[in-house]
Amino acid sequence: MIIRSFETPQEVARATADLFVEKAQKAVEARGRFSVCLSGGNTAKAIHDHLVNRTDIPWEHTYVFWGDERTVPRDHPDSNVGAGFSTLLDKVPVPADHIFAIDGGLEPQEAARTYELALAEYFEGRPPVFDLVLLGIGEDGHTASLFPGTHAIREEERWVVAPYIPSKDMYRITLTAPLINQARLVVIAGYGENKAKAIYEVLLGKHQPDQYPAQLIRPDGGKLYWLLDSAAASALPAGFAQTA
Numbered sequence: 001m002i003i004r005s006f007e008t009p010q011e012v013a014r015a016t017a018d019l020f021v022e023k024a025q026k027a028v029e030a031r032g033r034f035s036v037c038l039s040g041g042n043t044a045k046a047i048h049d050h051l052v053n054r055t056d057i058p059w060e061h062t063y064v065f066w067g068d069e070r071t072v073p074r075d076h077p078d079s080n081v082g083a084g085f086s087t088l089l090d091k092v093p094v095p096a097d098h099i100f101a102i103d104g105g106l107e108p109q110e111a112a113r114t115y116e117l118a119l120a121e122y123f124e125g126r127p128p129v130f131d132l133v134l135l136g137i138g139e140d141g142h143t144a145s146l147f148p149g150t151h152a153i154r155e156e157e158r159w160v161v162a163p164y165i166p167s168k169d170m171y172r173i174t175l176t177a178p179l180i181n182q183a184r185l186v187v188i189a190g191y192g193e194n195k196a197k198a199i200y201e202v203l204l205g206k207h208q209p210d211q212y213p214a215q216l217i218r219p220d221g222g223k224l225y226w227l228l229d230s231a232a233a234s235a236l237p238a239g240f241a242q243t244a
């Protein structure tokens, strides 16, 4: 696990974009294609702003997925898929048939099952190993839509589940931790003072993933980067995070 802190949110977004580019180039060189899972939320949008302007990403060999989606149609303002398109995919030349969107408009359990089938088809029945999974972190220590106290935290078999989230009073569709942990590279990006306590608890607190689900993110063989701004890293001991 590599933990880096940067002065500003913009530097976090830029550093995440740099890792995206590096991974994309290496994946295409090694396997001819690059599979990436986008996250939702505001952090993702800042990262997308940096990606849109890069000229060194092999978009034509890139395959795009989502780590989670709200149970809303793509055109709803809260949709992660909709935001992925409006802030990134409508602006870069990823072929339309390389984009695998979670359908938040379906009944939640059907949406989860349908997405699992899409993953199985892309990965041709082999265990889904994403080249890169981008994640955010919530103030409550959630990541993707793995929220405290939900059954999704304990899921060990399914790739995609659709738990009811009491704190949001809605169902969400989310990749499970075992699936995320198969990735070659996971990047958790976070900024803002409001994340500092959760980040401390996830990284240095008692191991209690039911309270802090981001503790579940421990890639089996891949790498994990935490990219934080100084505010989000402010509860960590001095020197714990590498300062860029």
Ligand SMILES: O=C(O)[C@H](O)[C@@H](O)[C@H](O)[C@H](O)COP(=O)(O)O
Pocket (backbone or CB within 6 Å): 039, 040, 041, 042, 043, 044, 068, 069, 070, 080, 135, 136, 137, 138, 142, 143, 144, 145
């Ligand atoms: O659907 C979502 O909301 C995201 O997938 C979620 O896990 C997000 O990454 C965190 O809540 C951080 O959100 P911000 O980046 O907006 O702080």
